[in-house]
Amino acid sequence: MxxxxxxxxxxxxxxxxxxxxDPFRFDGFVNPxxxxxxxxxxxxxxxxxGHTGRYSYGRRGNPTSEALEGALSALEGADGTVLTxxxxxxxxxxxxxxLKAGDHLLMVDxxxxxxxxxxxxxxxRLGIEVTYYDPLVGAQIAGLLKENTxxxxxxxxGSQSFxxxxxxAIARVARERGIxxxxxxxxxxxxxxxxxxxxxxxxxxxxxxxxxxxxxxNIGTIAARGPAWKKVLETHGDLGLCVSPDDAxxxxxxxxxxxxxxxxxxxxxxxxxxxxxxxxxxxxxxxxAMDGDPGYDIWRRDFSGACGLFGAILxxxxxxxxxxxxxxxxxxxxxxxxxxxESLIIPFDCTDYRTATTWNVEGPAIRLHVxxxxxxxxxxxxxxxxxxxxxxA
Ligand SMILES: *Cc1c(COP(=O)(O)O)cnc(C)c1O
Numbered sequence: 001m002x003x004x005x006x007x008x009x010x011x012x013x014x015x016x017x018x019x020x021x022d023p024f025r026f027d028g029f030v031n032p033x034x035x036x037x038x039x040x041x042x043x044x045x046x047x048x049x050g051h052t053g054r055y056s057y058g059r060r061g062n063p064t065s066e067a068l069e070g071a072l073s074a075l076e077g078a079d080g081t082v083l084t085x086x087x088x089x090x091x092x093x094x095x096x097x098x099l100k101a102g103d104h105l106l107m108v109d110x111x112x113x114x115x116x117x118x119x120x121x122x123x124x125r126l127g128i129e130v131t132y133y134d135p136l137v138g139a140q141i142a143g144l145l146k147e148n149t150x151x152x153x154x155x156x157x158g159s160q161s162f163x164x165x166x167x168x169a170i171a172r173v174a175r176e177r178g179i180x181x182x183x184x185x186x187x188x189x190x191x192x193x194x195x196x197x198x199x200x201x202x203x204x205x206x207x208x209x210x211x212x213x214x215x216x217x218n219i220g221t222i223a224a225r226g227p228a229w230k231k232v233l234e235t236h237g238d239l240g241l242c243v244s245p246d247d248a249x250x251x252x253x254x255x256x257x258x259x260x261x262x263x264x265x266x267x268x269x270x271x272x273x274x275x276x277x278x279x280x281x282x283x284x285x286x287x288x289a290m291d292g293d294p295g296y297d298i299w300r301r302d303f304s305g306a307c308g309l310f311g312a313i314l315x316x317x318x319x320x321x322x323x324x325x326x327x328x329x330x331x332x333x334x335x336x337x338x339x340x341x342e343s344l345i346i347p348f349d350c351t352d353y354r355t356a357t358t359w360n361v362e363g364p365a366i367r368l369h370v371x372x373x374x375x376x377x378x379x380x381x382x383x384x385x386x387x388x389x390x391x392x393a
Pocket of ligand 1 (some may be wrong): 086186206207209219
């Protein structure tokens, strides 16, 4: 639901405290109430048939969801924002908003893997043609356009392998041809990268990650501008999507501390990444905000910060040594998702599913999420892990 929200005009740390709150509308309570409700009553027949109320029906929004949507619209510089039950449903809803049978979609090869699955199953079944493209294509994306290309989907940095895309260059080509652009901006969040200000039409975030920040919520957000916003709003409504008021309130609560948490994740993540880079067991670190990374120049040009998620390629070791490393870690949980307070680690391998690029690395690949713990403790944990790895090799 579109809600009037002021343009973000203070620094991000101030905005996340201020936006989406109207205490004196709710008897002075600092946070908007968690409003449970499906039916919304009209006081008179005239109001009912004239749709004069601010709200019409629970599924279409209430003061709790509206507060978070309004805050995000201001942060993103969007005409409006909708909430979805997960990050993945934000991706599918955004794609379905702008594509129809016979259309062609350019999808980045380094997209979040379940995003690829949507393309290969749902979109393919609907008669939408998908071509995967190299994340480093930049303005050369012009050479991949077809007569029926209607949308280009980006994700920067890419899932698992962290390639940075030249977002403004791709957006410029798309804009000249009237092609809609969508980006999965979960890594940077609108705090560190505002896609709509770089020519993108639709900005998607898995709020499950840093917006939530506590590994206790699945939620997605779609912010858009111009004609794309009208399509997103309509399709979101037609598909019957909504989130529970408790989840919207958790998302809004996460927003209040997003800037301080991200700063800490960024700083600690870089400290761990820089330490890892100097370890004899590590071949290279994949962190676009670290000097020397292939994506560093684009990151520095376009982004104003980084989060705690990055990767590393180890020197070749047998799998049992990798297992010994993982099993010995006391502070890194082994599990999917990220963005919470806790540090996490997973192995990954893109060999079997990338199609526009080749994943051919020199050793085992790992992805780390650096949480809010003291980085010295995390480094000591990893150092112990490497000792165990060496003993098991
Ligand atoms: C986790 C993730 C999603 C999906 O979010 P869910 O809430 O788990 O559905 C989408 N994109 C990226 C980049 C993610 O990391």
